[in-house]
Amino acid sequence: MLRFIVLFISTCIFTICSDPTLNISTKIKAESLKQKSTIEIMPRILFLTEYPCMECHHEIEKKDKILLPLKQPHNLMKFDHMDNIKNCFLCHDRFNYDQLRLIDGSTLSYNNSQNLCFQCHGEKKKDWEMGIHGQQIGKWNGKKFRDTCVECHNPHEPTFPQMKADPPPPFPKLGINKHGMH
Amino acid sequence: MNYNKNKNIQKTMNLILDKTTTRRQTLKGFAALSIGMTSIIVGNSPIVKSGFMDNFFNKHYKEMTNDYKKKLFKKLIKNTYTEYGVNISISDPQPIKGVRFAYCLNLSKCNGSRRCVTACVKENNQSRNPAIQYIKVLEMNMGSINLEAGDMYYEGKSVPNKNKFYLPVQCHHCYNAPCVTVCPVEATWVQEDGICVIDYEWCIGCRYCMAACPYGARRFNFKRPSIPRSKINPNQGFLSNIIRSAGVVEKCHFCLHRTRNGEYPACLEACPTGARKFGNLNDPDSEVSYIISKKRVFVLKEELNTIPSFFYYFD
Amino acid sequence: MINYLQYWLKITIYICSGGKKYFTWIGFLLLLISAGVFAYYQQFKYGLLLTNMTDEVSWGVYIANFTFLVGVAAAAVLLVVPTYVYGREDVKEVVIFGELMAVSAIIMCMLFVMVDLGHPDRFMHLIPKIGRLNFPSSILAWDIIVLNVYLFINVHVSSYLLYKKYLGEAPSSFYYKPLVFLSIGWAISIHTVTAFLYSGLGGRPYWNSAILASRFLVSAFASGPALMAIVFVIINKISHSNIKPSVIDLLRKILQFTLPLNLFLLFCEVFKEFYTNSVHTMSISYLFFGINGYGMLQPFIWTAIILSSIASLIFLSPFSKRKIVLIIASVMTVLSVWIEKGMGLIIPGFIPTPLGDLVEYTPSIIESVVSMGIWALGTLLFTLMIKAAIGIETGAISKIKK
Numbered sequence: 001m002l003r004f005i006v007l008f009i010s011t012c013i014f015t016i017c018s019d020p021t022l023n024i025s026t027k028i029k030a031e032s033l034k035q036k037s038t039i040e041i042m043p044r045i046l047f048l049t050e051y052p053c054m055e056c057h058h059e060i061e062k063k064d065k066i067l068l069p070l071k072q073p074h075n076l077m078k079f080d081h082m083d084n085i086k087n088c089f090l091c092h093d094r095f096n097y098d099q100l101r102l103i104d105g106s107t108l109s110y111n112n113s114q115n116l117c118f119q120c121h122g123e124k125k126k127d128w129e130m131g132i133h134g135q136q137i138g139k140w141n142g143k144k145f146r147d148t149c150v151e152c153h154n155p156h157e158p159t160f161p162q163m164k165a166d167p168p169p170p171f172p173k174l175g176i177n178k179h180g181m182h
Numbered sequence: 183m184n185y186n187k188n189k190n191i192q193k194t195m196n197l198i199l200d201k202t203t204t205r206r207q208t209l210k211g212f213a214a215l216s217i218g219m220t221s222i223i224v225g226n227s228p229i230v231k232s233g234f235m236d237n238f239f240n241k242h243y244k245e246m247t248n249d250y251k252k253k254l255f256k257k258l259i260k261n262t263y264t265e266y267g268v269n270i271s272i273s274d275p276q277p278i279k280g281v282r283f284a285y286c287l288n289l290s291k292c293n294g295s296r297r298c299v300t301a302c303v304k305e306n307n308q309s310r311n312p313a314i315q316y317i318k319v320l321e322m323n324m325g326s327i328n329l330e331a332g333d334m335y336y337e338g339k340s341v342p343n344k345n346k347f348y349l350p351v352q353c354h355h356c357y358n359a360p361c362v363t364v365c366p367v368e369a370t371w372v373q374e375d376g377i378c379v380i381d382y383e384w385c386i387g388c389r390y391c392m393a394a395c396p397y398g399a400r401r402f403n404f405k406r407p408s409i410p411r412s413k414i415n416p417n418q419g420f421l422s423n424i425i426r427s428a429g430v431v432e433k434c435h436f437c438l439h440r441t442r443n444g445e446y447p448a449c450l451e452a453c454p455t456g457a458r459k460f461g462n463l464n465d466p467d468s469e470v471s472y473i474i475s476k477k478r479v480f481v482l483k484e485e486l487n488t489i490p491s492f493f494y495y496f497d
Numbered sequence: 498m499i500n501y502l503q504y505w506l507k508i509t510i511y512i513c514s515g516g517k518k519y520f521t522w523i524g525f526l527l528l529l530i531s532a533g534v535f536a537y538y539q540q541f542k543y544g545l546l547l548t549n550m551t552d553e554v555s556w557g558v559y560i561a562n563f564t565f566l567v568g569v570a571a572a573a574v575l576l577v578v579p580t581y582v583y584g585r586e587d588v589k590e591v592v593i594f595g596e597l598m599a600v601s602a603i604i605m606c607m608l609f610v611m612v613d614l615g616h617p618d619r620f621m622h623l624i625p626k627i628g629r630l631n632f633p634s635s636i637l638a639w640d641i642i643v644l645n646v647y648l649f650i651n652v653h654v655s656s657y658l659l660y661k662k663y664l665g666e667a668p669s670s671f672y673y674k675p676l677v678f679l680s681i682g683w684a685i686s687i688h689t690v691t692a693f694l695y696s697g698l699g700g701r702p703y704w705n706s707a708i709l710a711s712r713f714l715v716s717a718f719a720s721g722p723a724l725m726a727i728v729f730v731i732i733n734k735i736s737h738s739n740i741k742p743s744v745i746d747l748l749r750k751i752l753q754f755t756l757p758l759n760l761f762l763l764f765c766e767v768f769k770e771f772y773t774n775s776v777h778t779m780s781i782s783y784l785f786f787g788i789n790g791y792g793m794l795q796p797f798i799w800t801a802i803i804l805s806s807i808a809s810l811i812f813l814s815p816f817s818k819r820k821i822v823l824i825i826a827s828v829m830t831v832l833s834v835w836i837e838k839g840m841g842l843i844i845p846g847f848i849p850t851p852l853g854d855l856v857e858y859t860p861s862i863i864e865s866v867v868s869m870g871i872w873a874l875g876t877l878l879f880t881l882m883i884k885a886a887i888g889i890e891t892g893a894i895s896k897i898k899k
Contacts, residue, residue: 320852360699384629388614
């Protein structure tokens with residue numbers, strides 16, 4: 001009887017210790033920690049057409065408020081964001097148009113403009129940093145490329161634009177129209 | 183006795199055939215007739231011209247050795263060149279160890295642009311006529327996830343339409359896939375990284391898997407797929423986007439010729455809003471791990487216990 | 498060996514001789530068969546696009562016919578049981594006809610599946626060692642095995658008994674009785690497995706009901722005897738074989754029971770769907786009432802129900818004792834079960850699709866011609882086999898020269 005109990009217990013211990021799945025899960029964790037994906041944020045400045053601003057704006061203007069509409073080449077800009085504030089210098093640095101401005105007064109490059117948006121849109125901050133807000137392409141196990149907020153959201157008119165969808169699939173020959181459209 | 187019996191048989195044959203003939207002649211005639219008819223029918227068939235009967239003795243993917251695969255791929259490359267004049271390459275990437283793919287889709291972001299549908303068709307050499315599209319985008323009314331009330335033929339002049347949200351559906355690569363259970367020849371199965379694949383050279387086209395799929399994810403080639411020569415994607419994977427023949431079932435395969443080499447699927451790269459996220463569930467730093475742990479994900483038709491790899495969430 | 502060849506030769510000669518009506522019938526069937534072959538050739542060449550099946554409705558009239566014919570094959574058990582279990586001598590004379598009907602039905606089933614396949618040249622993939630048969634998990638694999646074994650059992654038993662009759666020897670129980678008893682359970686199993694093909698699919702709520710296997714068996718036991726009754730009355734009329742009226746009465750009694758039961762089970766299904774009134778009732782609503790004015794199947798299912806009800810009443814009344822009334826009622830039964838089990842079960846299962854798509858289906862011309870061709874082929878085989886069987890039973894074909 002005693003021999004059987006010892007045999008049973010040792011078999012159990014042996015099986016548990018040699019359980020292959022136990023080894024694999026720890027292995028996966030270690031490997032993934034090694035392969036940390038690198039993220040490259042596309043520099044926004046490369047896509048700005050009228051940059052650097054100080055090339056045209058040699059002098060800092062004396063007024064502390066700018067009224068719309070703006071003059072050429074910014075005349076097409078429409079403002080539809082925080083309508084009640086209408087103060088350009090909330091986000092743009094008054095003394096250096098090549099920089100943006102945070103709430104505490106510190107300046108910020110256009111390449112890091114997402115930090116400005118995150119001041120108010122905090123709920124999007126963690127999501128963007130983890131790569132789940134906005135498009136992120138590249139390699140799922142390697143280098144990833146991500147854009148700043150303004151690639152998709154025009155900072156002055158941030159609502160994501162309506163699009164024209166690609167054509168629908170062909171309606172089947174014997175299909176039933178259940179919505180009364182077409 | 184024997185002589186009489188032979189004569190009897192001769193007589194009966196004459197009766198049956200209504201003319202004097204010897205047995206040998208009759209047999210020869212029958213043989214010639216049958217061979218002739220079969221060869222006319224079979225030889226003229228474009229199906230034979232396209233190599234339909236070539237793989238009469240082919241092997242199932244799981245039984246293929248590396249040498250066999252090399253020969254088979256060479257043959258397929260040659261066939262594609264003869265038919266379309268395009269040089270292609272066929273890869274056979276194996277599942278990466280320790281990887282379990284998952285796909286997450288943010289329903290708050292999808293605006294129904296159908297760019298994913300177009301990109302998938304471009305990437306995967308699908309038939310343009312009749313048009314086969316792996317992804318179906320359903321326009322749903324706010325407040326309901328009743329798939330049967332969705333509309334996939336919405337026009338979309340300016341999406342998103344008011345009070346609607348959009349739900350793209352493609353193969354969910356279920357862990358407990360009903361399509362895998364019902365295939366009578368095991369032409370479809372789930373590989374270690376979670377991707378449900380089809381061996382197009384083994385499928386007999388019985389369409390039982392199409393009846394079994396609860397998400398309507400599978401498509402059938404009712405005729406030989408017609409792909410314009412210029413639109414053929416030459417980077418092909420054997421289990422993913424080789425040019426299929428008539429009479430086989432196909433579906434989304436998570437672009438395994440791309441994803442098993444580290445790239446994202448074509449639908450993800452085309453999505454303009456970034457609603458689609460893909461990655462390795464076993465990697466705690468991946469996007470999909472973060473989504474599943476932090477967001478309110480759900481799956482479609484959960485009560486059927488298919489355990490899909492495709493998760494939806496509202497942000 | 499020589500005996501056996503001579504046996505086949507004598508059968509061939511007997512089959513090739515007959516009266517004007519016989520050759521007209523055979524000629525008509527051959528015409529239908531050649532039309533079917535031509536139509537199938539078109540389908541083989543151009544692909545299944547020539548059918549009206551779509552991604553949404555991926556099974557059509559081929560599988561509908563297959564389902565119905567498996568039922569007809571299973572119904573042979575209704576003659577086997579009275580003969581071998583209850584020892585009825587009058588049924589013993591006709592049990593061969595039932596088995597031959599099962600053989601032709603199974604052959605028709607296999608042909609229907611073959612024409613439905615997208616790649617019929619890959620059918621070898623279904624053979625266990627040469628291909629890969631997904632045996633325990635795929636019900637279709639089970640179906641292939643059980644149908645083939647049932648075919649083998651019926652072919653063996655009927656040909657063994659007929660050959661022994663031809664030789665004038667008494668058949669030895671060892672070579673056929675165990676198989677006969679096996680075929681009793683096996684017949685039930687072929688139709689149960691066919692029902693499980695549908696009822697096991699969670700993604701199709703219209704099919705995913707427990708009652709489906711019972712409905713299939715009961716409707717098989719309604720359509721099978723009806724078909725057999727028609728065949729037996731015709732045989733009595735045109736040949737010198739004498740099937741006793743008690744056999745036809747037995748079939749009538751079976752129909753008195755199974756046909757109303759079939760209607761009742763259909764009513765159970767209808768009640769459950771309409772009373773629950775969940776979203777999944779769209780399939781049966783479409784079948785009975787159409788959607789948005791589209792109701793291709795409505796005339797079919799209502800005809801089936803009306804015919805079935807009238808036929809039940811006829812069978813339950815004493816009028817059905819008359820031959821002509823019996824034939825009319827049997828034809829009504831066969832038609833109604835074909836509609837309710839074929840088009841009324843397969844097609845609404847695909848409407849709506851799992852994603853809510855609504856696509857109707859009606860057989861295209863190619864499909865109808867191929868189906869008719871296969872039915873004609875089965876009928877031809879059945880005719881020839883019955884003729885040979887009657888010849889052997891009555892002694893017209895016999896080794897012993899009279």
